[in-house]
Amino acid sequence: MSENICYTDAYARETDAVVVEADPETHAVLLDRSVFYPGGGGQPADIGDLIGDAGGSWRVTGAKKRGDDIWHALDAADALPAPDTRVTARIDWIRRHRLMRTHSALHVLCGVVFRDHGASVTGGNMEPLAGRMDFEFETMSGELVGEIEHRVNEEIAADREIRVAILPREEAFAIPDLIRTKINLLPQGITEVRTIEIVGLDLQADGGTHVAHTAEIGHVRVTGYESKGRINKRIRIEVTD
Ligand SMILES: [Zn+2]
Numbered sequence: 430m431s432e433n434i435c436y437t438d439a440y441a442r443e444t445d446a447v448v449v450e451a452d453p454e455t456h457a458v459l460l461d462r463s464v465f466y467p468g469g470g471g472q473p474a475d476i477g478d479l480i481g482d483a484g485g486s487w488r489v490t491g492a493k494k495r496g497d498d499i500w501h502a503l504d505a506a507d508a509l510p511a512p513d514t515r516v517t518a519r520i521d522w523i524r525r526h527r528l529m530r531t532h533s534a535l536h537v538l539c540g541v542v543f544r545d546h547g548a549s550v551t552g553g554n555m556e557p558l559a560g561r562m563d564f565e566f567e568t569m570s571g572e573l574v575g576e577i578e579h580r581v582n583e584e585i586a587a588d589r590e591i592r593v594a595i596l597p598r599e600e601a602f603a604i605p606d607l608i609r610t611k612i613n614l615l616p617q618g619i620t621e622v623r624t625i626e627i628v629g630l631d632l633q634a635d636g637g638t639h640v641a642h643t644a645e646i647g648h649v650r651v652t653g654y655e656s657k658g659r660i661n662k663r664i665r666i667e668v669t670d
Contacts (some may be wrong), residue, residue: 439638443519527557540631588644
């Protein structure tokens with residue numbers, strides 16, 4: 430199993446690594462160690478570069494989890510590096526940091542909507558600096574959305590700490606806040622649960638990468654909302670400086 434630093438240190442932009450295996454079929458490589466987020470929970474995978482210690486470089490166009498391993502898809506124009514090639518694996522940090530701000534903004538939104546309206550999240554998705562979140566939120570209206578935007582920006586300005594923890598399964602399953610985020614849907618076999626806590630506002634089981642404090646998000650603007658049925662409502666946001 431390859432080590433992925435992104436789960437414990439979202440601010441790691443690069444790492445030394447060795448190519449363990451190259452797969453011609455998917456034009457991808459497995460490294461012994463990585464900083465590339467493989468995608469999941471609505472957050473897209475990182476892109477970036479591998480820079481060879483002995484020369485050469487490869488464009489990483491995406492990353493994907495296969496079992497516990499993270500495979501890095503390389504640009505089809507470049508020949509695959511041989512196993513044992515030593516590289517620096519470097520993510521596109523500007524894009525990743527925008528995704529971190531956006532992902533954390535969506536968690537602030539979840540926290541505010543649950544705290545003030547008791548509405549749970551049913552899904553979400555994001556790209557750098559824009560995202561959407563779906564809620565079971567029958568009473569949502571345009572007026573409420575304006576209020577929610579205001580409260581979200583208040584929480585961001587409060588500069589709450591955002592903490593990552595990896596908890597034993599039993600401990601995680603005993604936390605009431607986690608149960609509401611549908612932790613029970615997690616696979617039976619897992620022994621640990623990674624959590625993201627916006628201290629004093631929100632706690633979720635989550636695999637994504639986040640900023641360390643809410644003020645780093647910047648400013649959130651609600652760009653739209655729509656009904657996806659009588660109960661399910663969608664809120665769209667944009668993240669700005
Ligand atoms: Zn998340």
